[in-house]
Amino acid sequence: MKIQNPEYFKEGQVLLFDKPLNWTSFQLVNKVRWLIRKTYKIKKIKVGHAGTLDPLATGLLIICTGKFTKRIEEFMGQEKEYTGTIVLGATTPSYDLETEIDATFPTDHLSDEAIHAATAQFTGSIMQQPPVFSALKKDGKRLYEFARAGEEVDIPSREVQVSAFEITRIALPEVDFRISCSKGTYIRSLAHDFGKALNTGGHLSALRRTKIGDFEVSNATSLEAFEAALDASVL
Known part of the structure; x- marks a missing residue:
């Protein structure tokens, strides 16, 4: 990454970052700013x-600066690709590792064939219920606020598009996958529903976003590399 001067950012740039584990998107944006x-x-x-x-x-x-912040909605609407790992045989309230396992189920009935076949139920246009541990709002409150307070909340299902769902590795209880999907798709919910479709439990244990439209994570920079490029630009 080569940076010339502050006008580079004021005029507008599309910056690709590889978000680190345990950072929120908001924290990364704040750090870059x-x-x-x-x-x-x-x-x-x-x-x-x-x-x-x-x-x-x-x-x-994708982090946008200056005038390019006007294109954020455009980028958000593009198809996204993810890779990750689903753990079968156990569920969590958050559908991932944010919360502890709350129930376990047998997995000895599962075969590779059944696991591969189950992906067909989750491709094309599907109805999905967002997880209660999410930042979506209902009645002016974030859903996770209801969840953490132990309050019941009705979450309507919504339609999302999954253009590809491929199982790339099976090493039970772990199943690796690749998914291409529309804006608004919750991979955590898909992991939960996938386990249910296999008559067992399921939760997400790892997730990595690899593409947004034509942008790829292989072309992204780390926060450390970005900071070094900034330092080099003022030397």
Whole structure:
């Protein structure tokens, strides 16, 4: 990455980052904004991201600066690709590792053939219920606020598109996958529903976003590399 001057960011850039594990998307945006402001001693710069990744997920996060923040909605609407791991035989309230296992189920009835075949139920246009541990709002509150307070909440299902769902490795209880899907698809919910379809439980144990439209994580930069490029630009 070669950076010339502060106008580079003010005019607008699309920056591809590989989000680290345990960082929120908001934290990464704040860090990038702070680094730009500190390096060039500027008071204000528009910075935003195109599509949230959960703290326990890694991978491609598009960050836009300056005038390119107007294109955020455009980027968010593009198809996304993920890889990850589903653990069969156990569920968690959050559908991932954010919460502890709350129930276990047998997996000895599962075959490779059945696991591969079950993906057909989750391709094309499907109805999906977002997880209660999510940032979606209902009645002015985030869903996770209801969940953490132990309050019941009715979450309507919604239609999403899954253009590809491929099983890439089976080593029970772990199953690795690759998924291409539309905006608004919750891979955690898919992991939960996939386990249910196999008459067992399931939760997500790893997730990585590899593509957004034509943007690929292989072309993304790390926060450390970005900071080094900023330092080099003012030498």
